[in-house]
Amino acid sequence: MKRRELFSSLTSSFKNKDEKREKVLRPPYFADENIFMNSCNECDGLCAKVCETNIIIIQEDKTPKLDFSNAGCTYCDKCAEACPSNALKLENKKNINTKITINILECLSWNQVMCFSCKDPCLDDAIDFLALFRPSINDSCTSCGYCIKSCPASAIKIGE
Numbered sequence: 001m002k003r004r005e006l007f008s009s010l011t012s013s014f015k016n017k018d019e020k021r022e023k024v025l026r027p028p029y030f031a032d033e034n035i036f037m038n039s040c041n042e043c044d045g046l047c048a049k050v051c052e053t054n055i056i057i058i059q060e061d062k063t064p065k066l067d068f069s070n071a072g073c074t075y076c077d078k079c080a081e082a083c084p085s086n087a088l089k090l091e092n093k094k095n096i097n098t099k100i101t102i103n104i105l106e107c108l109s110w111n112q113v114m115c116f117s118c119k120d121p122c123l124d125d126a127i128d129f130l131a132l133f134r135p136s137i138n139d140s141c142t143s144c145g146y147c148i149k150s151c152p153a154s155a156i157k158i159g160e
Contacts, residue, residue, distance in 0.1 A: 023159050025066040027056060028073065028096045029080035029088035036063040039085035047079035047088060055145070064088075066096065068145030068158070072121075075144070096143035098159045102135055106155035109133045118147040118156055 027047060030036065045058040053071035056064045056079060066073065073096060080088040108115040110133065118135060119127045126141035148156045 023098065024059075024063075025068075025096060025098055025158065027064055027066060027079050027088055028075060028094055029077075029083075029090065029092050031089070031092045035085075035087045037061070039087040040064065043083070043085055043087075046082040046084060050078040050082045052076055052078060066145070068148045070149060072144040072146030072148070074123075075142070095141075096145070098143050100137055100141055100143050100145070100147065101157050101159075102137060103155045103157055104134075106153050107135065107151075108153050108155070109135050110155075115152070117150045117152055121146040121150050 026033070026036065040063045041061070043062065045062070045064070047064050048054075048056040048058050053074060055066050055068060055071050055073060057067045059065055064079070075093070077090055077093070080090045080093070083089070102110070102118070104110040109129065112133065114132055116129070119129065123144065123146065124140045124142055126138050127135050127147065128138050129135050143158075145158075148158070
């Protein structure tokens with residue numbers, strides 16, 4: 001067991017149960033969370049089937065959530081177009097409802113290692129560097145998630 005794993009396991013018992021609860025990220029085409037609970041349970045997960053990057057996962061309650069572990073959202077509109085229940089609509093298109101942050105203690109560039117792994121896949125030029133180091137996320141970020149998978153240190157976080 002690595003030292004980090006040991007300390008994580010020791011501190012996990014002290015964490016509040018609410019802190020352990022994962023925030024569910026929804027596709028960027030919904031207006032109201034309650035619509036998911038009432039409409040998606042009759043659907044066969046069409047939004048997940050048409051997602052070109054395969055980031056939409058259908059949960060046990062049959063509602064969709066986004067998973068950025070392999071890719072990000074291209075905002076292609078296909079999930080909204082395929083939604084038979086109107087839980088996802090094109091007219092509700094907006095940025096994904098979360099904030100992407102960089103943990104400066106874990107980030108290689110913040111620790112004097114030249115790394116542009118997060119900047120390269122960013123389609124919105126939302127990551128700025130001070131000289132060649134110290135990246136920060138600017139207001140252009142759409143929370144698409146492409147930078148998350150590419151970070152070798154797992155320093156890019158959702159909603160922290």
